[in-house]
Amino acid sequence: MVLTHQYLRYAHHSAWGVIASPTSNILLLKNNVIVCPALEKVIVWDARKNVKLNEMSEGNSTVTSLATHDEKTVGVGYEDGTVRIFGINSKLSSVVLSGHSSSVTVLKYDNSGTRLCSGSLDTNVIVWDVVSQSGLFRLKGHKGPINDCIFLQNSNVLITSSKDTYIKLWCLDSQHCFETLTNGRDEVWSISVCSEETRLIAGSNTAELRVWSLDQGGELGKRKSGEKIVQCELLGALVRKSKERVSCLSVVGDVVFCQNNDATIELFKVRTVEEQEKQLKRKRKKLKNNATVSQDEVSLDVDEEIVYTKTIKCSNKLRSISCRPIKKAKGGIKVCCLFNNNKVQNYSLTRELEHSPTTSLDLLGHRSDVRAVRFTSDSSRVLTVSDGLAKLWSCKTQHCITTVECGNGMCAVMAPGDQYAVVGTKKGEVQLLDLVSGVMVSSVVSHGGCIWDIGMRYDTRGFATGSADKLVKFWEFELVEGSVGEKSRIGVRHVKSLQMTEDVLSVC
Numbered sequence: 001m002v003l004t005h006q007y008l009r010y011a012h013h014s015a016w017g018v019i020a021s022p023t024s025n026i027l028l029l030k031n032n033v034i035v036c037p038a039l040e041k042v043i044v045w046d047a048r049k050n051v052k053l054n055e056m057s058e059g060n061s062t063v064t065s066l067a068t069h070d071e072k073t074v075g076v077g078y079e080d081g082t083v084r085i086f087g088i089n090s091k092l093s094s095v096v097l098s099g100h101s102s103s104v105t106v107l108k109y110d111n112s113g114t115r116l117c118s119g120s121l122d123t124n125v126i127v128w129d130v131v132s133q134s135g136l137f138r139l140k141g142h143k144g145p146i147n148d149c150i151f152l153q154n155s156n157v158l159i160t161s162s163k164d165t166y167i168k169l170w171c172l173d174s175q176h177c178f179e180t181l182t183n184g185r186d187e188v189w190s191i192s193v194c195s196e197e198t199r200l201i202a203g204s205n206t207a208e209l210r211v212w213s214l215d216q217g218g219e220l221g222k223r224k225s226g227e228k229i230v231q232c233e234l235l236g237a238l239v240r241k242s243k244e245r246v247s248c249l250s251v252v253g254d255v256v257f258c259q260n261n262d263a264t265i266e267l268f269k270v271r272t273v274e275e276q277e278k279q280l281k282r283k284r285k286k287l288k289n290n291a292t293v294s295q296d297e298v299s300l301d302v303d304e305e306i307v308y309t310k311t312i313k314c315s316n317k318l319r320s321i322s323c324r325p326i327k328k329a330k331g332g333i334k335v336c337c338l339f340n341n342n343k344v345q346n347y348s349l350t351r352e353l354e355h356s357p358t359t360s361l362d363l364l365g366h367r368s369d370v371r372a373v374r375f376t377s378d379s380s381r382v383l384t385v386s387d388g389l390a391k392l393w394s395c396k397t398q399h400c401i402t403t404v405e406c407g408n409g410m411c412a413v414m415a416p417g418d419q420y421a422v423v424g425t426k427k428g429e430v431q432l433l434d435l436v437s438g439v440m441v442s443s444v445v446s447h448g449g450c451i452w453d454i455g456m457r458y459d460t461r462g463f464a465t466g467s468a469d470k471l472v473k474f475w476e477f478e479l480v481e482g483s484v485g486e487k488s489r490i491g492v493r494h495v496k497s498l499q500m501t502e503d504v505l506s507v508c
Contacts (some may be wrong), residue, residue: 106149
């Protein structure tokens with residue numbers, strides 16, 4: 001008989017400090033409500049109050065895609081291929097849809113909200129019936145991962161794009177592909193429609209946005225035999241300013257937002273019918289004396305119909321954007337940006353497309369990798385240090401209590417009484433932080449290289465620092481008398497140094 005050994009193991013309990021992870025897109029709802037992916041969770045934030053409204057969590061798979069129709073329910077795609085539908089105020093899902101064998105890359109609702117389309121890395125497209133909670137059919141034809149999809153409102157047609165460089169138009173009545181548009185050798189990363197679904201725009205790796213015309217040709221009974229449901233014709237291309245690939249295309253009213261794979265958003269304006277007629281008259285007048293060109297042959301190019309306006313430069317690299325019109329300001333647009341550094345920023349655009357930052361979600365998490373973690377003496381709070389920020393968290397509520405600006409922290413230790421913290425930086429500075437008032441008390445350049453570790457003395461009256469300059473320095477805490485009207489505070493004093501032969505990586 002074989003004897004088994006029982007042992008205790010550590011299991012993941014919770015995670016905090018995540019505002020939004022760069023694994024999925026973001027959703028901007030009304031009243032400044034933002035739906036963000038947070039690893040395997042979905043968090044609903046109130047951007048105006050910087051408050052978490054709800055946290056949806058089910059399973060251990062990472063969130064890869066988000067979609068909503070009526071802003072009361074949220075469709076969530078996961079890395080394991082499942083799709084779950086949550087109520088905006090519920091913590092558990094009401095519907096679970098399983099059909100993909102790999103990560104879900106895109107989710108889109110139709111205009112009625114009864115059908116949901118999901119694309120995946122497995123190259124398949126599935127159309128789901130949300131009411132009956134079942135799959136309607138699977139569309140196969142792409143040879144690469146699905147990047148984007150669109151339901152047309154004026155006809156029962158689905159448009160999909162993929163990394164295989166193709167854009168396919170599917171008839172959902174007969175469930176077959178009736179048109180395939182090629183984009184050369186470039187992967188199609190995003191597609192969108194504008195001008196009342198008469199123009200199809202595709203973004204790829206190149207510096208151009210290709211534009212097709214869409215002629216949806218009337219009802220089924222009025223079409224001739226063999227005539228396609230939607231007639232497509234390549235009109236031309238719009239030149240972008242960025243050299244990076246397109247990440248997302250979004251259309252709000254007559255404004256086309258082109259999010260690039262950097263820190264820029266390019267804006268294109270679709271001219272109205274009156275503006276196009278004026279432009280056409282000017283063009284004909286200019287070519288009036290040209291005998292080789294007939295006045296009837298003169299027409300507007302696509303770059304004269306959709307005009308580049310401006311570029312919005314953000315502070316960090318973008319992961320996703322979500323746009324919606326502002327009801328109070330006629331012609332105004334609100335843009336929500338998800339950055340790759342755990343930050344969400346809102347921008348407000350006027351009718352003249354002048355932008356200004358408004359609310360942001362950034363104080364509830366770090367902007368860079370956490371380099372040091374230290375518990376207080378009673379284990380009720382925890383200190384985390386990153387490049388530029390030190391944060392004190394409550395272990396019970398998982399809320400940030402204090403944020404202190406510091407250097408590029410590499411290690412930290414709590415001082416006696418848990419009111420102060422000592423941080424060692426990459427530049428060799430020993431910084432003393434007051435965790436109650438949230439300020440840096442002192443900063444001493446003590447080493448000529450990065451401080452890799454700080455070790456507390458057994459009597460907690462001092463500490464030692466080990467650095468890349470091959471020195472171990474010993475320090476003691478002291479009481480510093482405050483000036484008139486100020487209280488006394490704790491300070492640090494260098495006692496002695498110990499020369500080593502190699503870099504000091506750990507001190508204990």
